[in-house]
Amino acid sequence: MKSRKGLWALLVLTLLPACGCSDIGNSLAVPLRCPANGRRCNGNVVEYCNASSHQWEVHEDCAASGLTCKEVIDGTGAFDAICQ
Secondary structure, three states, rough: OHHHHHHHHHHHHHHHHHHOOOOOOOOOOOOOOOOOOOEEOOOOEEEEEEEOOOOOOEEEEEEOOOOOEEEOOOOOEEEEEEOO
16 A cells, blocks of 8 residues: 555645645645746735746736626636636
């Protein structure tokens, strides 16, 4: 069973960057570098991934326009975030 544990650990480590956190289930998780072309909702704010720093930055405050942030799938199947 030792090899299964190793494969499981490898799978978890491979998927961690996709979740955007360094420790699944840990409330003190430290954010990892974001994907170079991603956008997401953080509360009612649309954030984009700065391609240079790979850190999330504010793109638009939806509440300022009386709108809400909504995560959608764009035409390529990738996740995106917009104010609606």
